Amino acid sequence: MIKIKPDEIALLSKYIYGISGISIDKSKAYLLETRFSKILEEEGCSSYTDLYHKAKGDPRKRIEHKIIDAITTNETLFFRDGGPFELMRHKILPELIDARAAKSAGSPNLRIWSAAASTGQEVYSIAIIIRELLGPSKDYRLKLLGTDISDAAISQASYATYNKFEIERGLERSKLTKYFTSAGANWKINDEIRAMASFRKLNLMAPFTALGKWDIIFCRNVAIYFTLEDRKKLFNRLADVLEPDGYLVIGSTESLTGICPRFVPKRHLKSIFYQLK
Amino acid sequence: MHSLTILVVDDDPVTRNLLQKRLVKENYEIDLAENGVAAVRQLQKKRYDIVLTDLKMPGGVDGIGVLETAKEADIKTEVILITAHASVGNAIEAMKKGASDYLEKPINFDELLMRLQKVRNTKALIKNASDLREAMNVTEQTSAETIQHLELLCADFQARLERIQSILNDTALAPLERVTRALEI
Numbered sequence: 001m002i003k004i005k006p007d008e009i010a011l012l013s014k015y016i017y018g019i020s021g022i023s024i025d026k027s028k029a030y031l032l033e034t035r036f037s038k039i040l041e042e043e044g045c046s047s048y049t050d051l052y053h054k055a056k057g058d059p060r061k062r063i064e065h066k067i068i069d070a071i072t073t074n075e076t077l078f079f080r081d082g083g084p085f086e087l088m089r090h091k092i093l094p095e096l097i098d099a100r101a102a103k104s105a106g107s108p109n110l111r112i113w114s115a116a117a118s119t120g121q122e123v124y125s126i127a128i129i130i131r132e133l134l135g136p137s138k139d140y141r142l143k144l145l146g147t148d149i150s151d152a153a154i155s156q157a158s159y160a161t162y163n164k165f166e167i168e169r170g171l172e173r174s175k176l177t178k179y180f181t182s183a184g185a186n187w188k189i190n191d192e193i194r195a196m197a198s199f200r201k202l203n204l205m206a207p208f209t210a211l212g213k214w215d216i217i218f219c220r221n222v223a224i225y226f227t228l229e230d231r232k233k234l235f236n237r238l239a240d241v242l243e244p245d246g247y248l249v250i251g252s253t254e255s256l257t258g259i260c261p262r263f264v265p266k267r268h269l270k271s272i273f274y275q276l277k
Numbered sequence: 278m279h280s281l282t283i284l285v286v287d288d289d290p291v292t293r294n295l296l297q298k299r300l301v302k303e304n305y306e307i308d309l310a311e312n313g314v315a316a317v318r319q320l321q322k323k324r325y326d327i328v329l330t331d332l333k334m335p336g337g338v339d340g341i342g343v344l345e346t347a348k349e350a351d352i353k354t355e356v357i358l359i360t361a362h363a364s365v366g367n368a369i370e371a372m373k374k375g376a377s378d379y380l381e382k383p384i385n386f387d388e389l390l391m392r393l394q395k396v397r398n399t400k401a402l403i404k405n406a407s408d409l410r411e412a413m414n415v416t417e418q419t420s421a422e423t424i425q426h427l428e429l430l431c432a433d434f435q436a437r438l439e440r441i442q443s444i445l446n447d448t449a450l451a452p453l454e455r456v457t458r459a460l461e462i
Contacts, residue, residue, distance in 0.1 A: 272429070
């Protein structure tokens with residue numbers, strides 16, 4: 001295996017930061033080797049510097065996409081860490097539906113954004129809860145968007161097909177048989193759930209105001225890969241696009257203390273969500 | 278590691294017994310079923326790590342039926358098909374339906390043992406990954422409780438500080454009154 005040199009660690013870390021906002025600490029430099037050695041081989045690169053130049057010089061950004069797919073962590077499960085989904089079911093959705101119904105005479109709008117959707121499990125878990133709680137979508141207008149920086153993750157999310165390891169944990173058998181159809185060795189989300197969601201590629205470091213305003217934002221376990229400064233900026237920008245009575249859900253081990261004073265934490269059962277001050 | 282349990286399904290008694298003899302010697306735990314129907318009955322009663330089944334069998338249930346029942350009963354059960362050379366195409370179709378491997382007749386035992394070792398290794402890896410995930414869940418849950426507790430505590434202190442600040446800045450009150458009220462918060 002080709003070894004990465006100290007100056008290459010600096011070079012690549014800076015490059016990765018530039019294309020993704022992901023900050024790789026020097027102590028995690030081994031990640032570069034374990035995750036990039038395959039790309040090095042595939043691209044026939046003689047060194048990490050060579051890879052860097054090839055990636056920079058590729059106008060179609062094919063290598064850049066490969067690097068992003070390799071460096072992003074797609075650890076996600078259906079209903080990962082049950083808390084946020086119980087929160088959706090018992091607190092956020094009922095409250096929001098009431099609030100929106102009181103505001104407008106027609107069917108209420110629900111706009112939900114999963115800002116680090118990875119391979120789609122979070123988005124489909126949300127879709128399943130909405131479906132179970134509110135039934136088919138004649139009484140509400142839903143916009144459920146999942147975004148992620150990784151092309152590979154977004155394409156799997158759109159394809160809505162999961163292998164047995166991806167569905168084995170977190171998903172009850174009853175939900176599996178109700179909302180999935182077996183497709184050979186894999187499982188495919190049923191069309192009625194698939195149709196509720198849309199996916200697109202987005203780098204959270206880039207502007208996202210064009211996506212509009214949101215009633216609920218899920219931004220779980222992604223800011224942990226950013227620098228403190230970037231985390232502050234990100235949550236501040238999320239505050240800008242959240243409705244005044246909207247809800248923000250972050251990862252269960254994340255904190256906004258000292259990051260964004262515009263949000264106040266609120267507890268419901270065993271989970272915390274955030275609202276604007 | 279505990280020995281893996283294997284259900285051997287074959288309508289030919291000679292093959293069945295030969296497989297049993299060889300696999301028991303290798304420390305696998307073996308049950309036998311003489312056809313697909315018997316296998317289905319057995320799969321509904323007991324969980325197996327591996328099902329080793331003939332593809333073509335008389336009666337209403339063939340190897341594909343056994344595969345489907347096994348996967349239905351426990352998705353973690355691995356199914357290896359045994360097939361005549363002429364029906365390799367069917368075996369490949371079966372792999373698309375979730376079978377993990379196939380063997381051609383006549384059975385080469387070295388090859389069979391190698392395939393079983395492969396399944397054993399994969400299962401060990403899966404267990405390892407699921408143990409790790411379990412450990413991560415426990416760690417994550419414990420830290421989440423601590424962090425959330427601190428998060429609420431900090432928010433509460435912050436709110437109190439802001440109240441104190443606004444009272445201390447309240448020029449409508451006498452300085453001593455401001456301090457007294459601030460101390461009450």
